[in-house]
Amino acid sequence: MFELPTSSIGGEELFVLPFGDIVNYFTPYTGALFLFALIFTLICIFSKPEKQLDVAFGTDAIYAKDVTGKDLHFRRFMAIACGVATMGAVTSGDVFNFTLFVSMVGICIIGIVASVKNKHVLNAAFNYGIISMLATVPLFGGAAITLAATGTLSIWELSAIAPAMPGIAKALILVGVMGEGIAPFYAAKAELFRAPGAPYVIMIHVSSLLMFLRVVEIMLTV
Amino acid sequence: MADIDNLIAIYAVIVIAIAAIALISIIAVPIGYEETQLYPKNINTSSALNPYDRGGEPFGKTDVIAQYPQNSPYLGYVTAYLTPLSALMAASNLYLGTTIVSHPGGIIDEILYNTRGLDTIVETSILFTAFAIASFLFRREDE
Structure with missing residues (x-):
């Protein structure tokens, strides 16, 4: 075994x-995620959208x-709202938050493509919308199990009593984030990108992407 | 998995599998309920403010548990206040607790609006985002 110099890989605080009981925190890890989301939101605010060109063959x-x-x-x-929600999620210090x-x-992801008048894109958005609706059940279920089993929701408190969150709650939250973040569902994502x-x-x-990076950190911490 | 129309079924199978594993593991190794809850709730069915009744005197201080009391300096002062309209409704029937969003200044719950206020803000933001999408799609037909 190596003797690693520090036990906190996420970095120092x-x-x-603080927002009452919800204490958001910036470590080098979450701070980097936050900055990334912030820069991308600024790009969405100030940049003009691309012009997609289709060549008619022949x-x-x-x-x-x-x-x-x-x-x-x-x-x-909607893109800005999505960016703000991402910034909130990557710095949140509370499981339910x-x-x-x-x-x-x-919801913001559906909003971004909702105004597109393309049948394939809308079909993908519809299917993805149902998945994200379904994903809220395991997501909030995981948070509820965490609260019932540990009596608290704060990531700070949960990490202090280290393996506190039941494995079931972790699995449920992970599958919920999978649904909201369309992670393994590349078909829907490719269609949305049309x-x-x-x-x-x-x-x-x-x-x-940032959602996944953050949920991995939470799952490893609590 | 490459067909979008199968995605819902695939995701549903994943969720059902996880839920089944969760059920089996709960039956095999039960998870204990933590007795020292941070947000305790007593259901008092005879109270008009049920399930938001946290007791306390109006304009007085009530003892409320918080994770970080130093972050909520006004903890305990919020819980018992009702507007005159809400007080009238609470006095006349038992169902004020079900109308939390439907009248202004109704029940002011310590945990919803003070210690976990950011949750309430994000919840309403989700609602407003959904409303914005729906109203945009509805009004787009006029173009």
Whole structure:
């Protein structure tokens, strides 16, 4: 066995943001995730969306799919909301608060593609919407089991009494995040990515990626 | 798995499998209920504020447990206040606890609005996001 110098891989605590019993925290790990979400949200705010070009074969013609008007406003709004929810989730210091932010990310992801008038994209969004709706059951169920079995929801308290959270609760929260973050369901994700408007659509990917990085940290800590 | 239309079925199978494993493991090794709950709840069916009744005197201090009391300096002052309308409703029937969102300044619950206030904010944000999507899709037909 190696004698590793520190036991806390997530890093030392840098900054704490208390909201009553919910104490959000920034370690080098969650701080990096937060910064990543923040930078990407800023890109969504200030960048213009991409213009997707389709070449009509055999001719010189090109179809340009532009995101304009109300469509643009709504998708930008949803992408920003998704970014804010991601920032909340990656810094949350409370199991139930984390699950709430995760389900908000799930709804925002549907919102980002909701205004696209493409049958395939909408079909994928519909299927994904049902999955994310279903995923709230294991997600909140895991948090409820945690509260019943340990009497607290704070990640700080749970990590102090280390293997406190029952394995069942961990499994349920993990499967819930899988549903909200469309992780192994690459088919739905690929279809959602058909929608034009790059920075907003990529937000789907960024938020679910950060969700996973965070849930792994929580599962290892508590 | 490459077909989108199968995704719901696949995910449902995963959830059912996890739930079945959870049930079996709970039966095999029962999880104990922690007696020292941070957010205890007593159901008093004769109270009009049920299930939000945390007792206490109006404008007085009530003892409420919190994880980090230093973060909630006004802990215990919130719980017993009702607006005049809510007080009237509480006096006249037993169902005020079910109308928590349907009238302004109704029941002010210490845990919902003070110690775990961020949860309440995020919950309503989820609702508003859903409303924003629904209203956008509904109004889009006018274009």
